[in-house]
Amino acid sequence: MSDIERPRYIPVLLLDRQRRLVKTVAFGERTYVGDPFNVIRLFNEKEVDELCILDIDAGRDGYEIDHGFVAELAGECFMPLAYGGGLRDVRQCAPLVRNGVEKFVLGAGTTNPALIGALAGVYGSSSVVACVDYRGGHAFVDGGQRDTGLSPLALAKAAVAAGAGEVIIQSIERDGARTGMDLAMIGTVAAELPVPVIALGGAGEVAHLAEAIDAGAAAAASGSTFSFIGRLRAVLVTYPEDLTDKTGGAP
Secondary structure, X not given: OOOOOOOEEEEEEEEOOOOOEEEEEOOOEEEEEEOHHHHHHHHHHHOOOOEEEEEOOHHHHOOOOOHHHHHHHHHHOOOOEEEEOOOOOHHHHHHHHHOOOOEEEEOHHHXXXXXXXXXXXXXXXXXXXXXXXXXXXXXXXXXXXXXXOOOHHHHHHHHHHHOOOEEEEEEXXXXXXXXXXXXXXXXXXXXHOXXXXXXXXXXXXXXXXXXXXXXXXXXXXXXXXXXXXXXXXXXXXXXXXXHOOOOOOOO
16 A cells, blocks of 8 residues: 555544543543643654644533634644534634644534535535534434434435535444444445545544554544543543554554
């Protein structure tokens, strides 16, 4: 596999309304993981492929993006950075770009083709990531609280048709379970889409990430794999060495 084709392994950091890093279980129960700046510095040292930061309360609470805080986070980040949470208007993204954000992750915005098209028109499709969260065969938004009435595949296809250049497919039920990803869904969505698919939800060890890649994902993302160790879920933020080669990239 060439360096261009090699899979990506992406830590996902969840910010709450208090700017703390947390890890959720099925989008509910939360565990405090640490200070975002310290965790970003650790991932810099580990030469992570890229980093995804999601403000999981912004959309539901309706507060505006704190661009000063995002600028501080991006200033500590030495790898490509994707950011999501509370993105409702293309005008919000210019400050994010100036501050070092390279990709925009849309949650509820995934159901807004006009927003996707506007972002793709200004910043390019490769900068627009549609996050499709699903449970029981239905895609949900607003932190898993609102049923879109669409299947995950249907919503993903609509987002790509509108201009999204990547799709995150995430099982709400497997979030934080650490028992493995929904390989059947990952394979189905990856086979049907002409853009890279990022698998998220359920990984608890490196083997689970590899399984997602084998199922067809272009990248495997996780919070738990890079945040917890052992059966008791002790917090240990890390990036396993077997995900990097001698040049710092994934094998």
